[in-house]
Amino acid sequence: MFKFWYANQQNRVRWANSFSAEYRLECGVRQGGLSSPALFNLYMNNLIDELSRTGIGCHIDGVCINNISYADDMVLLSPSVRALRKLIDVCESYAATHGLKYNATKSELMVFKAGSKTYNTIPPVMLCGRPLNRVTNFKYLGHWVSDDLKDNADIERERRSLAVRCGMLAHRFTRCTTQVKVTLFKAYCQSFYTCSLWVNFTQRAYSGLRTQYNNTFRVLMGMPRFCSASGMFADADVDSFSTIMRKRSASMLRRFRDSPNTILGTLAERWDSPILGRWIRLHAVK
Structure with a gap:
């Protein structure tokens, strides 16, 4: 039913009292649609399951925490560069299977400090063939996160x-x-x-x-x-x-x-x- 609905629907953009020409949705879900959040969660749920099954990532009391996802915003947590590369490989494989491609320019890498200990240089971490840009802070869901864990x-x-x-x-x-x-x-x-x-x-x-x-x-x-x-x-x-x-x-x-x-x-x-x-x-x- 959903496949037929998305394959045959026509969309228009409203600006004030004017409407654009009709166009068909080529990819993604309808922005603002009531069913869109549920459909997107179903679409991404397998990726979250695959990441969780790897057992790679940070652990708290035996609970593996290697990804935090909200809609299309995903954070990968890893104790080492090697483990992070494996998690990224899982994401890239899932994206290739489903006809997706990550935007490396909108993805960033942060290394959290452990007290006064920090690493000035780390091996490159690649996403879709491009090295991730290392930052000292980034904005996630409206909240600023810093590498020194200060607010x-x-x-x-x-x-x-x-x-x-x-x-x-x-x-x-x-x-x-x-x-x-x-x-x-x-x-x-x-x-x-x-x-x-x-x-x-x-x-x-x-x-x-x-x-x-x-x-x-x-x-x-x-x-x-x-x-x-x-x-x-x-x-x-x-x-x-x-x-x-x-x-x-x-x-x-x-x-x-x-x-x-x-x-x-x-x-x-x-x-x-x-x-x-x-x-x-x-x-x-x-």
């Missing part, structure tokens, strides 16, 4: 994004009522994407984000710059910065423990894990 870059990303949203709200909604401003602030300024993953960072970066959050509320509500942050949030019935961090970490821990995923279950039970230690300190240490 300063991602915290700075969130601070800049919050500053942009602050300017937008203050400019467009300055004449709105207090209740409307509070509602907008909660909707636009309290997301803190991936904040529950922040473990290793400098106090300067973290304090900068907290200050930006406090100042955003002051600017939006027209309050003095040096008024009490705890007082203004309590009066408006709005969560403070530290309250949001505690709520996000508690929510993430609950989802970890409730998830049937073996990788998440393993991480949730590692009491020596830095991320679990961070979540506990948020609630137990002032």
Whole structure:
């Protein structure tokens, strides 16, 4: 049924009130289609199974973690260059069998540091005949990952994004009522994407984000710059910065423990894990 549907459908692109000429879908799944995520997962599931069966990769409590996949974004984890090459061979073989080809220019290689130990040069790792470009940080699903496992870059990303949203709200909604401003602030300024993953960072970066959050509320509500942050949030019935961090970490821990995923279950039970230690300190240490 799906084969007939994809072979015979016609597509058009809408721009404002105009439509493009009809064209047929040559490859891939329909962008925005309700069935597209499920179809893509079915298509890629065999590759994930093949990678998992190799037994090559990083291990935590006997659980092999060699790939993390979300839609068409895939991360391969390996303790050595040789093992990584074998994982890439599996991916290339699967792609060749299914008429696909990886884009080496959009693929990157990162070597995580072990404390102060690092490797300035490593043997080349090839993908589709091209060496992968080695980087010190990259953005995965909107979250900045660094080779030193520090979160300063991602915290700075969130601070800049919050500053942009602050300017937008203050400019467009300055004449709105207090209740409307509070509602907008909660909707636009309290997301803190991936904040529950922040473990290793400098106090300067973290304090900068907290200050930006406090100042955003002051600017939006027209309050003095040096008024009490705890007082203004309590009066408006709005969560403070530290309250949001505690709520996000508690929510993430609950989802970890409730998830049937073996990788998440393993991480949730590692009491020596830095991320679990961070979540506990948020609630137990002032």
